[in-house]
Amino acid sequence: MPTPLIEREITAPVSLTTPDGALNRDALGWSRTPLHDTSGIPGRGRWGRNKRWEYWNVMTPSHIIAFTVSCVDYLALHEVWVLDRATGEDIGSTVISPGARSATLPPSLGDGPVRARTRRITLDVDEVFDGTRLRGTAPRVSFDLLAARPLEHESLGVVVPWRRGDDIRRFQYTVKDVARPTTGSIAIDGTAHDVPVGSWAVLDHGRGRWPYQVRWNWAAGSGIVDGRTIGLQLGAKWTDGSGATENALLVDGRLSKISEELVWDYDPEQFMRPWQVHGATADLTFTPFYDKMSRTNALVIASRTDQLFGVWSGWVHDDTGTPVRVDGIEGFAEEVLNRW
Numbered sequence: 612m613p614t615p616l617i618e619r620e621i622t623a624p625v626s627l628t629t630p631d632g633a634l635n636r637d638a639l640g641w642s643r644t645p646l647h648d649t650s651g652i653p654g655r656g657r658w659g660r661n662k663r664w665e666y667w668n669v670m671t672p673s674h675i676i677a678f679t680v681s682c683v684d685y686l687a688l689h690e691v692w693v694l695d696r697a698t699g700e701d702i703g704s705t706v707i708s709p710g711a712r713s714a715t716l717p718p719s720l721g722d723g724p725v726r727a728r729t730r731r732i733t734l735d736v737d738e739v740f741d742g743t744r745l746r747g748t749a750p751r752v753s754f755d756l757l758a759a760r761p762l763e764h765e766s767l768g769v770v771v772p773w774r775r776g777d778d779i780r781r782f783q784y785t786v787k788d789v790a791r792p793t794t795g796s797i798a799i800d801g802t803a804h805d806v807p808v809g810s811w812a813v814l815d816h817g818r819g820r821w822p823y824q825v826r827w828n829w830a831a832g833s834g835i836v837d838g839r840t841i842g843l844q845l846g847a848k849w850t851d852g853s854g855a856t857e858n859a860l861l862v863d864g865r866l867s868k869i870s871e872e873l874v875w876d877y878d879p880e881q882f883m884r885p886w887q888v889h890g891a892t893a894d895l896t897f898t899p900f901y902d903k904m905s906r907t908n909a910l911v912i913a914s915r916t917d918q919l920f921g922v923w924s925g926w927v928h929d930d931t932g933t934p935v936r937v938d939g940i941e942g943f944a945e946e947v948l949n950r951w
Contacts, residue, residue, distance in 0.1 A: 613890030614872035618855060621646050627770065627784050627818065632657055634772065634782045641769040641855070643866050647784050649818035650718035658684050660781065660820040662951070663716045665725045665736060667745055669756060669793050670833070670941050671810040673697065675901075675920060676754055676797060678747055680714055680727045680734050683951050686912065687714040689727040689734060691749035693799065694901065694920075702799065704749040706732050707909055720786055720816050742791070745812070756795035758812035761840075764791075765866040766814075767859040771850050773822060783819030783849075790833040790842030790861050813942070824950045825849050828875055829857075830888065830897065832923040832942030839863050841940050843895075843923060845888055847875050858893075860927045860935060867930035869893065879946060882917045886944050895925035895937065897944045911951075918945040 628651030
């Protein structure tokens with residue numbers, strides 16, 4: 612059943628951790644802009660459970676581009692992936708390297724550049740005056756994109772605690788930034804393709820300390836409906852029972868928090884069937900057109916991901932209780948099982 616929650620909005624800067632590296636309970640809550648100082652991650656004496664990453668996904672009329680820069684203490688993992696939507700051909704490169712030397716990740720979101728440097732993959736994320744510049748190279752692929760940040764554009768920041776009674780040793784701070792209008796270019800095998808107006812970027816920024824095994828759902832969507840810019844952000848499983856959700860609606864840059872554990876109905880044996888996400892505040896259908904299946908098994912780290920790309924329809928309540936249609940916006944929905 613859908614579960615309503617009472618969540619606290621953070622409106623002033625706060626540290627995610629205390630001076631000794633534990634979770635700062637004053638940081639529990641959600642925000643409309645990045646307000647959490649996450650420089651206490653990784654932190655001394657807690658090696659092995661710290662997770663830091665930046666994931667960007669860009670959907671264009673002709674291609675889907677995704678990349679990751681990440682570090683999980685004992686190794687770094689970087690990925691570049693591109694799908695040609697017309698032909699169905701996908702190109703992917705993944706590099707796993709021991710330690711953290713190949714990854715540069717800022718202490719907090721926006722506090723510095725993001726870099727990945729390996730023989731196969733280079734990635735650069737830089738904040739500029741009108742948005743975020745995204746550049747990368749991998750075998751057969753290169754791109755140079757600008758994910759614009761419109762004036763007064765909001766994003767969802769939320770701290771999710773995993774509780775054992777009153778003890779919270781594992782927790783995650785995430786920023787989900789959807790509906791970022793994106794332009795630029797991508798080159799495949801030396802042939803350039805424009806990334807035109809009507810393309811959209813989504814950011815997943817993460818800093819936290821995780822259990823070894825976690826399963827999650829994540830979904831997002833971006834587009835124009837009835838002349839308004841609509842962004843959709845949804846999550847489940849990993850937040851269940853935590854007292855927090857990562858559910859939100861964005862309308863013309865204004866964020867409405869969905870404080871409800873929504874119900875996800877889909878067939879894990881047939882992911883390409885339509886998905887349903889619903890509750891008192893939302894009634895949504897996601898119709899996939901492509902399944903990006905990823906399987907990783909590198910001894911201590913393993914993952915199973917089905918990321919479905921497709922089209923959303925239905926409605927979500929904004930913070931006034933008014934239903935907002937999302938019909939026709941594109942995005943993704945995924946199921947992930949990680950051991951890390």
